[in-house]
Structures are given as structure tokens and as C-alpha cells.
Amino acid sequence: MASVGKMDAQAMRAHNAQRLLRAVRKLGTVSRAELARATRLSPPTVSALVERLLDAGLLEEKGEGASNGGRKPVLLGFNASCGIVIGANIGTNAIQLAAADMNGRILKKHSLEIIKDTRPRPLLRRLATAAQKALRDFPHTPLLAVAVGAPGMTDVARGIVIEAANLEGWTDVNVEAILSEQLGAPVIVDNDVNLAALGEQWCGRARGVHNFVFIWMDAGIGAGIVIEDRLHRGHRWHAGEISHINVDFREWNVDFGAAGYLEFYAGAVPKSRPTRAPRLNASSLGDENVLRLGAAVANIATILDPELIIFGGRLAASSPDLLPRVREVASRIVPNCPEMILTELGEEAALMGSVRLALERANESLYESLGQRVQVK
Amino acid sequence: MASVGKMDAQAMRAHNAQRLLRAVRKLGTVSRAELARATRLSPPTVSALVERLLDAGLLEEKGEGASNGGRKPVLLGFNASCGIVIGANIGTNAIQLAAADMNGRILKKHSLEIIKDTRPRPLLRRLATAAQKALRDFPHTPLLAVAVGAPGMTDVARGIVIEAANLEGWTDVNVEAILSEQLGAPVIVDNDVNLAALGEQWCGRARGVHNFVFIWMDAGIGAGIVIEDRLHRGHRWHAGEISHINVDFREWNVDFGAAGYLEFYAGAVPKSRPTRAPRLNASSLGDENVLRLGAAVANIATILDPELIIFGGRLAASSPDLLPRVREVASRIVPNCPEMILTELGEEAALMGSVRLALERANESLYESLGQRVQVK
Incomplete structure (x- = not known):
């Protein structure tokens, strides 16, 4: 006592x-x-x-x-309108943005084409301007948190995008500092595929699933890993960089660059043939690349033993045949092949995850601030 | 209030x-x-x-x-002598056993050669007899918990060894039921490599490391994965079954059996040449197998991004050259290659882990029982 x-x-x-x-x-x-x-x-x-x-x-x-x-x-x-949150996802083709109330109800959604300038400051200024515009309809509601997904390795603790290869000049960009100054609210930044996993668990096909992997197959190939309901981000924020998985040991000494082995061969915009148009149809992958993907997925499955693997991105979505083919290959290699399904949230998985992450942060603020709010005047 | x-x-x-x-x-x-x-x-x-x-x-x-x-x-x-715990590890060549006080001080250690009969009941009877013999020196000290490592997939929640390929007849063996009846104390069972990871974190080279992988390279090849200080055992207890990692996608359709791709080529007793003597010298591995191991380790590193990878087992220990060679290959494949070191606990890593696990269980009992112990008479 x-x-x-x-x-x-x-x-x-x-x-x-x-x-x-x-x-x-x-x-x-x-x-x-x-x-x-x-x-x-x-x-x-x-x-x-x-x-x-x-x-x-x-x-x-x-x-x-x-x-x-x-x-x-x-x-x-x-009163779910006691605060508002902003979630945003920086893709290579567009910035998506959503505002939500404190129950996670989406109030507004907006998509900005990234036309030319993907450098950090101009891009983040556009994002902040779009956020401010979205907030104008709710002038009396305080912005409690902002969460942003970025297509690259992200130091979540410090709010820094370490490297985003498909955006210009994105090396060690302090997104947290830049955006929180412009928006006057706490800002969290995370890798977009991590956020897609979070989104899928919040309102997609991983509801109630505690251990799963979200694999993004598009221009980039990456994974978000959820273990016991928590994102596993790794010791240096590199966890889930599955494009570096090698399934041909004889090529151990080949330099596949920052993109890694899988993107080189099997990305939607393969580095092995950069002059061609993006593969938006998985049937153009070629049998060898399906085998590469299948073996990589098998390796993920046997290391992590997830309950479920969810696939997203244009390449994954482009053909109903791809997943069954990948799974067939993987299940020949490993005895414990998990269920594999397509995302339910499509291109919005990371956006939904960013809203979810912003809500978590906003709730922290809300409960922390209760002490002041209930003081006797 | x-x-x-x-x-x-x-x-x-x-x-x-x-x-x-x-x-x-x-x-x-x-x-x-x-x-x-x-x-x-x-x-x-x-x-x-x-x-x-x-x-x-x-x-x-x-x-x-x-x-x-x-x-x-x-x-x-x-009073660390208020209780005693038993840790044991069932290897393919010996059963190791240790008794410890409640501070984890080892009181006795004992090793039993497995001479011939590795079937579940006879083997577990020998283990129980050895435990009882070790306890005879402490007749007034209650046995609070027993933890046992087994060389196979283990359902930790139910206390069952699902499959241990290198022991005879070990399919769905309820070790918990058999041993707790004979020893009259709570019994926990876990995979031996998981326990080796636990041991290494308790009193070996992973002290203070929160995210690491322990790779066992011997007759079997497997890994124990520690994420945020907790063993990651997977959805169906298969996590860390790294022998199934495939680093040659063209062999996706080859049946490597329960042992998996890596053990087939690069185990200490490779299934690809079962009639030969065990490789107790890594120099007999051959360059291709070092490449296979290096690529597999690279895949683990890029998926999990651990702080550290610790190696144990006879093959890993047999040559000081092996780890540097494996690391060289892995670091060509992935940009985030972690530190790689040999176990400090050698053949006793899993035994130490079993003592540690038994202590955790014993402490639970101890604190739960405090209510009865401090009642006013």
C-alpha cells in the first residue's frame, strides 16, 4: 500500500x-x-x-x-473527433495521404502524382502542403500525429530515411525534423512495406494473425515481418531486405548493386534489362524468375515459419497464376510452406498502415495528456 | 483505490x-x-x-x-539452495545433464554416452535415472523444474518432440508427460539449438545482445533465433529449420529429404555421401559447400538483420578458417553482414540453455507459491 x-x-x-x-x-x-x-x-x-x-x-x-x-x-x-491524424505514403509514382479521426475512420483521402521533383525538401513540402489542405476542413480539431511511409531503409527511432534508392537524393533525410516543424505535430517515419504489413493486420487479410510476412513485389522487392504482433525491423533497420536473398550460390561474387539479386532478375523493373518497359504482367517473368521467387519465398518460410505470407505490389497483382506457381516451387523446397494470399488493400496497404501507426502515436499523446486535462481548475 | x-x-x-x-x-x-x-x-x-x-x-x-x-x-x-533445477540435452552421441541451484550455480554435471538404444522410452528412462542419481546428493532440496533439449522439432507448449530424425522412433514423443511423471516436477522441452541460443545469451557470447542467431553446424544444421530477447519458434515450431534453405534454384525440384538442402551438401555427415566418415575438418567441405553456407547465412542476415551470428557444432569448430570464409561470401551477397563468431560454450551451449530455461520455470513456481509460504499460521 x-x-x-x-x-x-x-x-x-x-x-x-x-x-x-x-x-x-x-x-x-x-x-x-x-x-x-x-x-x-x-x-x-x-x-x-x-x-x-x-x-x-x-x-x-x-x-x-x-x-x-x-x-x-x-x-x-x-468523441473520436477530439483529434485527427494524418497517414501518408511516399511511393515512387505518387504520394498518398489520408486523414482519420481517433477511431481510425478515414475522413479524407488524397493522392498526389510525383511529377518530376523527388528530392527530399520539395517532395516533403508538397506532402506538408497537401496535409495542411486536408486539415483545413477540420479547423478546430488538433492534429495529434503524422506517420509517413518511405520506399527505403528507415531509422524509425530517429525519424530518418537512411536510403531510398528510387527517389533522388534520399540519403539520411530527417523526415521527422522537416515535417514536424511544418506540421506542428509528432511525426513517425517507417519503411513502406513495414507499414503495408501493419495496414494488412489492421484492416486487411492479416487481422488476428500474429506472425506473418508481407512481401511487396513491384519496382522494388521487400518484406515487412510481423512477429508476435510487432514489426521486426532488425538491428540496423535492414530486416526484410529480401531482394538480397541469393538463390544461386555460384553468383555469390556478382555485384547486383543496391537493388540486390531478386530485383535484378525478377523485379517489375528488372535491373537486368533496365531499358524495357515495366513488367506489369507476371507472365512475362519467365520460368527461371518464378523459380527464383519461389526459392526466395521458401527460404523466408523455413527461417521464420510464418502463419501467412501476403503479397502486394503491381507484379504480384498482375497475374492470378503467379502466387500458385511461387507456392508450388516453395512447397517443393520446404516442408512447412505457409498459406500465401494477395493483399486485400491493394495499393493502399502502406497508406492504411501509416494511418494505423499515426493512431498509435496519437493515442500515446492522448493518454499522456489526460493528467493535465482532468486537473481541477 | x-x-x-x-x-x-x-x-x-x-x-x-x-x-x-x-x-x-x-x-x-x-x-x-x-x-x-x-x-x-x-x-x-x-x-x-x-x-x-x-x-x-x-x-x-x-x-x-x-x-x-x-x-x-x-x-x-x-537462499539459492531453496530449490534445485535440472537441465539436460539429448544429443545424438550423448545425454548431458546438469543440476543447478536457484542462482544458476552448477552443482553437478554428468554426461551419458548413448550407446545403442535411442528409442524414446529407454532413452528417457536413462535420463530420469541419471537425474535422480544427481539429486541424491541434495535430499532435502525440492526439484523445482526440469528442462530438456532435443535434436528435433519441438512443440514447446505441449511438451512434445514432433520429430527428431537422428534418434530412433522419435515422432510425437510426449517428453513432458513421461519425464514429469518420473521426476515429479514441471518439465519443459525445447529444440536443442534454441536452447543453445538461450545458453549463449545467458553465459556465453550473446550476453546483452537482444537480436541474434545461433547456427549449429554438425550432423544436423539448424538455427535458434532470438528476437528482442525472446526465442522465435515459429507458427508450427519450424522457425530456424535453416537446412532447408535453397541456394540453387535450379534444384528446386530435387528431393533432399527431411534433412534438407544444406545438410545434404554441407553437413558434418552429408547425406550426399553417407558412407564416408563424418567431416570433422571444415577443410574437407570443399569450396562449393563453403559458398552454399555463405549464401545461406547471407539470406538469414538479409531477412532478419541480426546484431550477431554465433556458430556452434563440430563442423563450425573444426577449422578457424571456416567462419572468415563464410563471412566473406555472405558479405559479398548482402550489404548488412553482421558479426560472426564461434560459441564460447562449445558443446555445452544447449546444456546451459536447458539450465537457464529450467530456472525460468522454477522462478515462476517460486513466486507463484509465495502466497502459501507467507500465510499467517
């Missing part, structure tokens, strides 16, 4: 407010009496906290419930 | 006893006054709990501390 006794009234109030808000969000629409039962807080404590959370705009009244004989109780719910 | 208020005195006492015992084990040797400060429990609460933990044999007096003017305080410490 000693440590509890030492918590001062203010810290206790913040702690109780967190419990209360979590309970409301879990239960949906709820009366004060139900809240007291759910949180095991006393009815007077609940009433006092509810008043403050209503004043702070975090709760709102949602009509009346059924009477138990006496007065009908006022029902309460979370 | 409501939920705390509802905790009854007994639950509170158990909770406080856990805090106290953890504090003693963290601090080493400590006075009652220091314990009160460290736990923020009141001095009378500390005194009462200490008496009960002394009676229960979990604490012991360790002499007197320096005086602060008054009476010299009696110092207290954890």
Missing part, C-alpha cells in the same frame, strides 16, 4: 481518467453507472471525471439509455 | 512478499532497513515478511552489516 499511498491526488486522478477513457472506448456507448461497475471506481469519482472529460471534449453525450425504473441514464461515448 | 482496497490481506501479503524477494535477489546482501527503503514497504511489514521468508527457507541470514551508531543490522540474502 505504501507506494499507492504516496501517489498524489493528481497522479491518481490522471490514472483513473485513463482507466475511464479506456473503458468507454472498449464498451462503446455506456452510462455512468455501467462505467463505475466496469472500472470499479466509485460513482462520485466517475461522475467527477466524466464531467472533466466532457469539458475537455474527449467524451460526448450520446442520448439516453433504458430506464431501470428511475430517470433514464445519459449515455456517454468517446 | 477501489481495486486496491478490494485486494484481501492475503493477496496483498503475497504481492509484498514477491516485491521483497525480488529486491533481495537484486540487491544481494541487504539489511531490513535497506529493504524497507528499496521496496517502500513499511519497516514492520518488512520485518514480518522477512520472518516468514526465513521460516520458509527462502531467505537466510548472512552475518552483520556496519553499524550506523546503534546495533549492527543482520544482513539477509536469498
Whole structure:
């Protein structure tokens, strides 16, 4: 009891407010009496906290419930409009952007073609301008967090894109610093395929799946790895750089460049024939490249033993035959071949993941700030 | 406060006893006054709990501390002899066994040659007999947990060895049921290479490393994968079955059997030449097989981006040249080649890991049982 006794009234109030808000969000629409039962807080404590959370705009009244004989109780719910988040994904062809409320409901979506200038500052300025424009429709709603996906290796802790080979001049770009200054909110940056995995788990085909791999097959080839519900990003943020998987040991000494072995042979824009048009049809892959992909996927499967492998990107989506062929090859190589399916979110997987990541960050801020919000004036 | 208020005195006492015992084990040797400060429990609460933990044999007096003017305080410490654990590893050539106290100090070590009969029941009976013999020297110390490593795929949740190809008749063997009946203590079973990784992190070269891979190269080739300090065992307990890594896609359709591609070519007892003597010298591997190993290790590195790869097993240890050669090949293939080193624990890595796993299980029991142990009589 000693440590509890030492918590001062203010810290206790913040702690109780967190419990209360979590309970409301879990239960949906709820009366004060139900809240007291759910949180095991006393009815007077609940009433006092509810008043403050209503004043702070975090709760709102949602009509009346059924009477138990006496007065009908006022029902309460979370006010999802108490904050807004922005998710964005920087692709090689477009910047996608979405604004969502605190329940993750998408309020606006927007796509910007990347016409010419992919250098960091101009590109991020366009992104920030588009975000500000999207926010103009919600002038009274605070922006709580921004999350951005980038097509390259990303130091998530420091908010830096280490290298994005398909964008011009993207080496050690501090996206967090640039965007948070322009947008005045916390900014997180992550690799786009990591975000696609997150998106797929949030609202795609990996719902309820704790261990899976998302493989992106487009101009670039990469993977997002989810282990026990968490993205595995690796010791130097390189995890999932599967394009470097080698399935022909005799070519160990060949320099495939930053793109790596798989992109060189089997990317949608293969480095082995850079002058040709992108392969938007998997049937033009050629049998050898299907074997290469199958062997690479087999290697991923036998190292990680995921429950599921989800494929996305133009190449993966271009032909219904590709996945069965890849899986046939992989299942000859390894005994534990997992289920393989196409993304449900298509080109929006990474965008949805960025919204999800922004929501996580926004919720952290929200719960941290509760202490101030429920102080007695 | 409501939920705390509802905790009854007994639950509170158990909770406080856990805090106290953890504090003693963290601090080493400590006075009652220091314990009160460290736990923020009141001095009378500390005194009462200490008496009960002394009676229960979990604490012991360790002499007197320096005086602060008054009476010299009696110092207290954890009684590591309050329980004993057994770790064992079933190899293809021997069963290793160790008994340790609750601080992980090894009290006894023993190795049994596997002479002929590797069938589950006879082998496990020998293991149990050896364990009982080791325990005879500690007749008053309760056996709190047993952990066993097995050279095969293991369902850790159910305590079953699914398949151990190098032992006779080891398919779906319920090691947990057989041994816990014979030894009267909780039994955990895990793959031997997983345990080697655990051992290396406990007292070998992966101390303080949170993300690493332990690669075992012997008759079998396998890996233990540690991600964020936890073993990654995979969706169907197959994770780390790296012998199935294929680095020659043109051989996708060749049946390498349960042993897999790498063991077939590059194991210490290669399936590609089963009549010859085991390779106990890596120089007999041949250049192509070094390339195969290098490419496989590169694939592991680019998928997982570990901080460190540790190698163990007779083949890995047989030549100081092997690791540098493997690393040279791997670092040509992937840009993010991690450090590669030999195990510090040699043939005992898995044994140490089994002791570590048994200790974790024993500590769970210990802390769970505190409630009963500190009850007022």
C-alpha cells in the first residue's frame, strides 16, 4: 500500500481518467453507472471525471439509455473527433495521404502524382502542403500525429530515411525534423512495406494473425515481418531486405548493386534489362524468375515459419497464376510452406498502415495528456 | 483505490512478499532497513515478511552489516539452495545433464554416452535415472523444474518432440508427460539449438545482445533465433529449420529429404555421401559447400538483420578458417553482414540453455507459491 499511498491526488486522478477513457472506448456507448461497475471506481469519482472529460471534449453525450425504473441514464461515448491524424505514403509514382479521426475512420483521402521533383525538401513540402489542405476542413480539431511511409531503409527511432534508392537524393533525410516543424505535430517515419504489413493486420487479410510476412513485389522487392504482433525491423533497420536473398550460390561474387539479386532478375523493373518497359504482367517473368521467387519465398518460410505470407505490389497483382506457381516451387523446397494470399488493400496497404501507426502515436499523446486535462481548475 | 482496497490481506501479503524477494535477489546482501527503503514497504511489514521468508527457507541470514551508531543490522540474502533445477540435452552421441541451484550455480554435471538404444522410452528412462542419481546428493532440496533439449522439432507448449530424425522412433514423443511423471516436477522441452541460443545469451557470447542467431553446424544444421530477447519458434515450431534453405534454384525440384538442402551438401555427415566418415575438418567441405553456407547465412542476415551470428557444432569448430570464409561470401551477397563468431560454450551451449530455461520455470513456481509460504499460521 505504501507506494499507492504516496501517489498524489493528481497522479491518481490522471490514472483513473485513463482507466475511464479506456473503458468507454472498449464498451462503446455506456452510462455512468455501467462505467463505475466496469472500472470499479466509485460513482462520485466517475461522475467527477466524466464531467472533466466532457469539458475537455474527449467524451460526448450520446442520448439516453433504458430506464431501470428511475430517470433514464445519459449515455456517454468517446468523441473520436477530439483529434485527427494524418497517414501518408511516399511511393515512387505518387504520394498518398489520408486523414482519420481517433477511431481510425478515414475522413479524407488524397493522392498526389510525383511529377518530376523527388528530392527530399520539395517532395516533403508538397506532402506538408497537401496535409495542411486536408486539415483545413477540420479547423478546430488538433492534429495529434503524422506517420509517413518511405520506399527505403528507415531509422524509425530517429525519424530518418537512411536510403531510398528510387527517389533522388534520399540519403539520411530527417523526415521527422522537416515535417514536424511544418506540421506542428509528432511525426513517425517507417519503411513502406513495414507499414503495408501493419495496414494488412489492421484492416486487411492479416487481422488476428500474429506472425506473418508481407512481401511487396513491384519496382522494388521487400518484406515487412510481423512477429508476435510487432514489426521486426532488425538491428540496423535492414530486416526484410529480401531482394538480397541469393538463390544461386555460384553468383555469390556478382555485384547486383543496391537493388540486390531478386530485383535484378525478377523485379517489375528488372535491373537486368533496365531499358524495357515495366513488367506489369507476371507472365512475362519467365520460368527461371518464378523459380527464383519461389526459392526466395521458401527460404523466408523455413527461417521464420510464418502463419501467412501476403503479397502486394503491381507484379504480384498482375497475374492470378503467379502466387500458385511461387507456392508450388516453395512447397517443393520446404516442408512447412505457409498459406500465401494477395493483399486485400491493394495499393493502399502502406497508406492504411501509416494511418494505423499515426493512431498509435496519437493515442500515446492522448493518454499522456489526460493528467493535465482532468486537473481541477 | 477501489481495486486496491478490494485486494484481501492475503493477496496483498503475497504481492509484498514477491516485491521483497525480488529486491533481495537484486540487491544481494541487504539489511531490513535497506529493504524497507528499496521496496517502500513499511519497516514492520518488512520485518514480518522477512520472518516468514526465513521460516520458509527462502531467505537466510548472512552475518552483520556496519553499524550506523546503534546495533549492527543482520544482513539477509536469498537462499539459492531453496530449490534445485535440472537441465539436460539429448544429443545424438550423448545425454548431458546438469543440476543447478536457484542462482544458476552448477552443482553437478554428468554426461551419458548413448550407446545403442535411442528409442524414446529407454532413452528417457536413462535420463530420469541419471537425474535422480544427481539429486541424491541434495535430499532435502525440492526439484523445482526440469528442462530438456532435443535434436528435433519441438512443440514447446505441449511438451512434445514432433520429430527428431537422428534418434530412433522419435515422432510425437510426449517428453513432458513421461519425464514429469518420473521426476515429479514441471518439465519443459525445447529444440536443442534454441536452447543453445538461450545458453549463449545467458553465459556465453550473446550476453546483452537482444537480436541474434545461433547456427549449429554438425550432423544436423539448424538455427535458434532470438528476437528482442525472446526465442522465435515459429507458427508450427519450424522457425530456424535453416537446412532447408535453397541456394540453387535450379534444384528446386530435387528431393533432399527431411534433412534438407544444406545438410545434404554441407553437413558434418552429408547425406550426399553417407558412407564416408563424418567431416570433422571444415577443410574437407570443399569450396562449393563453403559458398552454399555463405549464401545461406547471407539470406538469414538479409531477412532478419541480426546484431550477431554465433556458430556452434563440430563442423563450425573444426577449422578457424571456416567462419572468415563464410563471412566473406555472405558479405559479398548482402550489404548488412553482421558479426560472426564461434560459441564460447562449445558443446555445452544447449546444456546451459536447458539450465537457464529450467530456472525460468522454477522462478515462476517460486513466486507463484509465495502466497502459501507467507500465510499467517
